[in-house]
Each structure stands twice: as structure tokens, then as C-alpha cells.
Amino acid sequence: MRPLDEPEMTQVLEKLHKFVGSNLKHVLERPSHEGPDGKGGYVFRLHKQRCYYVSDALVRRATNVGRDKLFGLGTCLGKFTKSGKFRLTVTCLDLIAAHAKHKIWLKPSAEMSFLYGNHVLKSGLGRITDNTQQYQGVVIYSMSDVPLGFGVAAKSTQDCRKLDPNDIVALHQADLGEYLRMEDEL
Amino acid sequence: MASEMEIETLPGAGGEHELDLGNLLVAHYRDPVTLSNGTAMSEAERDVEYVEQGRNLVQVLVDRLFNMPSTVDKTGRLVTLPKPSFQLPREKPLPKPRPMTKWEAFAQTKGIKKRKRSKLEFDEGKEEWRRRHGYKRVNDENDIPIIEAKAGDEPGEDPFLKLRESKKERVAKQDKNQLENLKRAAKQGGKGALPSTLQLAATSLAVTGGKQPGQKLSKNDLGDAAGLASTATASIGKFDKKLPGEKPAKKLGKHRKFLPVVDGQGKEKELITNVMKKVLAENDFSGLDVNKAVRAHNVEESGKPSKKVGGKKRAEGAFKKGGSRKGMAPSGKSGKKSSFGGKSGGKAGGKERKSSKR
Numbered sequence: 065m066r067p068l069d070e071p072e073m074t075q076v077l078e079k080l081h082k083f084v085g086s087n088l089k090h091v092l093e094r095p096s097h098e099g100p101d102g103k104g105g106y107v108f109r110l111h112k113q114r115c116y117y118v119s120d121a122l123v124r125r126a127t128n129v130g131r132d133k134l135f136g137l138g139t140c141l142g143k144f145t146k147s148g149k150f151r152l153t154v155t156c157l158d159l160i161a162a163h164a165k166h167k168i169w170l171k172p173s174a175e176m177s178f179l180y181g182n183h184v185l186k187s188g189l190g191r192i193t194d195n196t197q198q199y200q201g202v203v204i205y206s207m208s209d210v211p212l213g214f215g216v217a218a219k220s221t222q223d224c225r226k227l228d229p230n231d232i233v234a235l236h237q238a239d240l241g242e243y244l245r246m247e248d249e250l
Numbered sequence: 251m252a253s254e255m256e257i258e259t260l261p262g263a264g265g266e267h268e269l270d271l272g273n274l275l276v277a278h279y280r281d282p283v284t285l286s287n288g289t290a291m292s293e294a295e296r297d298v299e300y301v302e303q304g305r306n307l308v309q310v311l312v313d314r315l316f317n318m319p320s321t322v323d324k325t326g327r328l329v330t331l332p333k334p335s336f337q338l339p340r341e342k343p344l345p346k347p348r349p350m351t352k353w354e355a356f357a358q359t360k361g362i363k364k365r366k367r368s369k370l371e372f373d374e375g376k377e378e379w380r381r382r383h384g385y386k387r388v389n390d391e392n393d394i395p396i397i398e399a400k401a402g403d404e405p406g407e408d409p410f411l412k413l414r415e416s417k418k419e420r421v422a423k424q425d426k427n428q429l430e431n432l433k434r435a436a437k438q439g440g441k442g443a444l445p446s447t448l449q450l451a452a453t454s455l456a457v458t459g460g461k462q463p464g465q466k467l468s469k470n471d472l473g474d475a476a477g478l479a480s481t482a483t484a485s486i487g488k489f490d491k492k493l494p495g496e497k498p499a500k501k502l503g504k505h506r507k508f509l510p511v512v513d514g515q516g517k518e519k520e521l522i523t524n525v526m527k528k529v530l531a532e533n534d535f536s537g538l539d540v541n542k543a544v545r546a547h548n549v550e551e552s553g554k555p556s557k558k559v560g561g562k563k564r565a566e567g568a569f570k571k572g573g574s575r576k577g578m579a580p581s582g583k584s585g586k587k588s589s590f591g592g593k594s595g596g597k598a599g600g601k602e603r604k605s606s607k608r
Contacts (some may be wrong), residue, residue, distance in 0.1 A: 067509040067518050072527045081529050092526055107518060109511070124512050 065111040075150040076115055082201035085165040114143045154238035161211035165198045165201035168234055175206050179241040184234035186227045196221045202234055213239030272334025276311040349438045353432040
């Protein structure tokens with residue numbers, strides 16, 4: 065377990081910024097209420113090529129666990145691939161859903177399709193936040209405001225109106241179904 | 251002396267021919283330029299003549315070869331060729347004589363001649379003939395069973411050990427002298443003076459004062475080479491026994507230093523805020539004036555704006571670029587286009603307009 069160095073930190077924050085935008089400040093300066101005195105903030109730690117978003121107090125406790133015995137801590141944001149690139153996994157959904165800037169709501173009929181890993185079609189699109197640019201990171205919700213996953217907007221909000229029902233509106237990156245499908249890889 | 255080159259005249263073509271059986275060489279040196287009737291030959295005729303002569307020459311050689319005394323071999327007849335008489339020139343220059351070693355020089359001055367020693371010597375103790383050098387040699391120091399103590403010996407010393415050490419010293423001294431001789435030879439005569447086995451060695455001797463710079467291995471190079479060699483085993487040198495005092499291999503790869511895991515005195519916080527600022531600044535476009543950017547982009551695309559001369563031109567200009575013209579400063583100094591507009595008027599102006607439309 066070690067803190068991230070600068071290039072790694074840049075990668076992580078850039079990925080987060082895609083989804084939370086200027087709310088990144090809130091994410092990083094969030095106060096935590098864990099620990100004996102209820103103070104402290106959140107930090108990033110790298111453990112076995114995975115980046116975790118943990119409260120400071122928890123990190124101290126986690127140092128008591130041996131490196132090979134430690135499975136994880138806090139919220140896993142994503143992992144660094146063999147070539148050094150950073151990928152977000154579904155486990156960070158809670159965090160980014162709380163601070164997301166651009167959202168997409170799905171119709172009930174399209175929910176299952178998305179949870180199986182398919183992209184979001186125009187026919188399944190319920191609502192979309194205004195001035196979403198193309199290839200902007202979006203968090204995908206159900207109509208009852210339950211975050212289902214996240215992805216990338218394939219078309220901007222204006223272009224979405226002119227699409228065919230079978231055109232892709234949002235490209236799938238992660239969804240809740242991965243907890244079942246890719247249990248061992250998380 | 252090698253067999254003489256046979257010079258004889260061949261029928262069918264004038265001139266002398268040389269035959270060297272040792273090299274299987276037959277040569278004719280005169281160029282057939284003139285025909286028998288005295289006129290000069292053409293190219294085609296010359297070719298024919300060459301082929302004819304060549305055939306004759308080869309015939310002569312083959313005849314001579316087959317007339318030589320031969321022995322019968324399982325593959326056929328075997329002829330031993332005489333020594334070649336035609337001297338081929340040297341491929342490489344003559345080797346320079348090796349400079350004398352120190353002993354050779356000394357022996358020459360003193361007049362010491364080399365003595366031929368016999369291979370066997372009579373061993374008094376064993377009363378038999380033994381070799382001078384090698385296995386079961388005369389006076390082999392390993393064979394001595396007992397060494398008597400002399401008056402000057404100290405009680406704790408091992409005489410056998412002393413014998414072995416003195417032998418090592420002598421060998422080392424001899425090696426050193428050999429090396430010195432080689433260095434001196436290389437210095438005097440260059441690389442060619444060394445025996446060829448040494449010339450091929452990868453690192454040449456570092457000759458002090460010589461012209462060639464020696465490729466000395468530095469301490470680091472040696473260390474690197476040793477490290478490479480030690481890891482070039484099946485298990486990357488992990489289970490090899492190390493010599494006493496041998497340092498473990500230097501770890502290769504970039505050295506990375508990380509912040510401590512727990513609370514590095516606010517350094518981590520600092521890093522996070524710095525990176526956050528950078529990320530936010532990169533992606534923040536709030537300081538952009540879109541209209542200004544559009545204008546700038548249009549100006550860039552169309553090249554320099556032309557001078558507004560005459561109402562017609564202005565109308566045309568407005569038609570071309572719409573609202574962007576309004577934002578531009580009136581162009582006093584403008585590009586090439588405006589010079590036409592300035593000078594001409596009327597018909598000429600009309601012409602210019604046509605060309606600009608194109």
C-alpha cells in the first residue's frame with residue numbers, strides 16, 4: 065500500500081473529473097467522520113495496482129494488516145493496467161453518482177439491457193441533462209434515481225434529439241450487473 | 251628451383267606461350283591485332299580469334315597434364331603437380347620481425363648461447379631415468395616426503411607451504427616478465443609485433459606511451475560485467491553461493507521514492523491540491539469569449555483582410571464573410587489584393603473583382 069505519485073494521481077483525477085467535473089473539489093475535500101476524533105479527510109492509496117479512496121483514519125488501521133493479507137480498503141476507484149493506464153471500475157459508482165454533473169435516466173424497458181452490458185439506445189433514453197457534450201462522462205440512472213452505472217455520451221444533448229431510435233446514445237463503461245458477471249475481476 | 255616456365259610456340263597462333271603446371275596456368279600475351287594478310291581485325295573477328303587461341307592453349311595444357319606420370323587412386327588417376335614457377339604477389343605485407351625480449355637482448359650482449367637439454371635425466375635418489383618436465387619428473391617438489399629443519403627455521407613454519415608459495419611467486423614473476431615483454435614489443439613494433447593470439451584479444455593491452463589508446467576497463471565496467479555474468483544463470487543467480495566479501499548485485503531499474511503511507515506531514519495533501527488545480531485548470535473553459543474566438547478563427551482562415559474600396563467591393567465583402575467584417579479594424583495597410591483596388595477603378599476594378607471571385 066502506498067500513496068500515488070504525481071503521474072498516477074494526475075491520471076486518477078482526470079478520470080474522475082470526466083464524471084464529476086468541478087465537483088472534484090468536493091470529492092477531494094470531503095471531511096470524513098471515521099476515526100476517534102471524527103476529523104480527517106480522504107486520501108488515495110495504491111494497493112496491488114488498484115487505487116482506493118479511503119479515509120485517513122482507516123488507512124492508519126489498515127497498516128496493521130500485512131501486504132499479502134490485505135484485500136482492499138475503502139472504496140476501490142479502479143485499477144492501473146499493465147501498460148500504466150488507469151481504468152475506473154463499477155465500485156466507484158457510489159462516489160461519482162453522488163457528485164455527478166451529467167446524468168442520463170433510462171426507461172424501465174431499457175434498464176435490463178444496460179445491466180447486461182449493452183450500450184444505451186435512443187429508444188431507452190428517458191432524460192438527459194442539458195449541454196452534455198459528446199464523449200462527456202455520464203452517470204446512468206433508472207427512473208427512480210438509482211444509479212445503474214456510468215459511461216460516455218455518444219452524442220451531445222442536441223444531437224440526441226435527431227437520432228433514430230436504434231442509435232447509440234451512451235456507450236457503456238460499467239454497470240451494476242458487473243458485480244455478478246465479473247465478480248472475480250473486481 | 252621450381253620448374254621453369256615453359257615457353258614454346260603454338261601452332262595456329264603466333265607468339266610465345268607460358269606454361270606453369272604447378273599453377274595450372276597457360277598464358278599467351280600477344281594480342282592478335284592483325285590478320286595473316288596484314289589488315290587490322292574487327293571486333294567480331296577478334297572474338298573468333300580469341301576463342302580459337304584459347305582452345306588451343308587449353309589443349310596444350312591438358313595434353314601436358316595427361317602425359318605426366320600418374321598413380322591410380324580409387325577415384326581415378328592422380329597426378330602430382332610440380333612446384334609452381336609463376337610467383338603470385340603477396341596478399342599481405344611481410345611480417346615485421348619481433349622485437350627481442352629482455353632476456354634475448356641480455357643473452358646477445360653476453361654471448362650466451364641456447365643449450366639443448368635432454369628429455370630424460372637420471373634421478374639419483376630413485377636411481378632411474380625420469381623426465382625433466384611433466385608427470386613423475388625429476389626433483390618434483392611434491393614428492394619430497396621429509397624436509398629436514400635447518401638452523402634458521404622457526405618452529406611454527408610449514409616448509410611444504412613455503413615451497414608451494416615460492417613456486418607461485420616464481421610463476422607470477424615469470425608471467426609478469428612475459429607481459430612486460432609483450433608490452434615492450436607492442437610499443438616498439440605496434441600491434442603486429444604481438445603474437446596473433448593476443449592480437450585477436452578483445453581488449454588490447456594498454457600501452458603506456460604508445461600511439462594506440464588502450465581500452466582499459468574501468469571499475470564500474472568490471473562491476474557491471476560481473477553483475478551481468480552473475481545473473482546469467484538459470485535461476486538468475488539467486489541461489490548461487492557468494493564469495494566472502496562479494497557484495498550483492500546492484501538492483502537495476504529506476505529508483506522511485508514514494509510518500510509515506512500514513513500522513514506525510516501534509517505533503518500528500520499538497521500533492522492532491524496541486525494536481526487537482528492542474529486538472530481543473532486544463533479543463534476549464536470559462537475564460538473563453540466564444541465570439542472573439544470565432545472572429546479570430548475566420549480571419550485566420552481567409553488570410554489578410556483586403557482594403558474596402560468602392561461600395562461594390564464592400565458589398566461583396568459583406569456577402570462573403572457576413573458579420574465578421576464589422577469587427578475588423580479598417581485596414582490601412584493591407585495585402586496584395588488592395589493594391590489593385592487602389593489603382594484601378596471602373597473597368598479595371600471590374601476585372602479585379604472577377605479575378606477575386608475566381
